[in-house]
Amino acid sequence: MRVSVIGGSTVDDATYEAAVEVGRELGRRGHTVICGGLGGVMEAVCRGAREEGGHTIGILSGSDPTAANEYVETALATGLGNARNVLVVMNGTGVIAIDGHYGTLSEIAHALDFGKPVCGLNTHDIEGIESVESPERVVSRLEQIVL
Numbered sequence: 001m002r003v004s005v006i007g008g009s010t011v012d013d014a015t016y017e018a019a020v021e022v023g024r025e026l027g028r029r030g031h032t033v034i035c036g037g038l039g040g041v042m043e044a045v046c047r048g049a050r051e052e053g054g055h056t057i058g059i060l061s062g063s064d065p066t067a068a069n070e071y072v073e074t075a076l077a078t079g080l081g082n083a084r085n086v087l088v089v090m091n092g093t094g095v096i097a098i099d100g101h102y103g104t105l106s107e108i109a110h111a112l113d114f115g116k117p118v119c120g121l122n123t124h125d126i127e128g129i130e131s132v133e134s135p136e137r138v139v140s141r142l143e144q145i146v147l
Contacts (some may be wrong), residue, residue: 002032002057003139004092004116006085006107007041007072007123008099010125016044018121021135022096023048028137032057034092036084037068037075041098046071059087088109096138097123117145130143 003026007019021046026033032051035042037058046056050071058072061084068075078084082103087097089111097108097120104123111118111129119142120129130145132138 001090001093001143002034003039003142004034004089004107004111005045006035006088006095006097006100006104006111008101008104009038009040009042009043011040011044011099015041015122018135019044019098020048020051022098022121022138023054024052025136025139026051027054029143030054033137034059034088035072036061036122039069039141041100043069043071044097045098046073056090059084065113082106089116090114093115093143094119094142096121096142097129099123117142118129119145 027049032055037060039046056073058068058075065077066076067074085107094117099124102141121138
């Protein structure tokens, strides 16, 4: 399945490591990661997925595909700025939100509007997000909902 992973572009070490673990779980289980392709959670989840042989797609806000983090396998430049958030969540079967601020909140809103399941790890506490307490469990829970 394709999983949209959304989250903060600037994160602390603990959040970065949690996102790496989410990526590893997704890679081990054969899922493709879709994200915004830049830093923070996006870099970390791509790093973890690639370490486990998983595929990663970065949907970039700018027009330069080389701006993607080094762990993005397929970079898609959009030139859309934050409007690319819609494309990030639209292209996943489900969504995992990790940490994040207003950009992540907008992606969560779009995902819920599209009827996509959203599982969260240390992210916004709002209706429609199923909060899960560990990287392994957030992936397992999304699989239970979607598969």
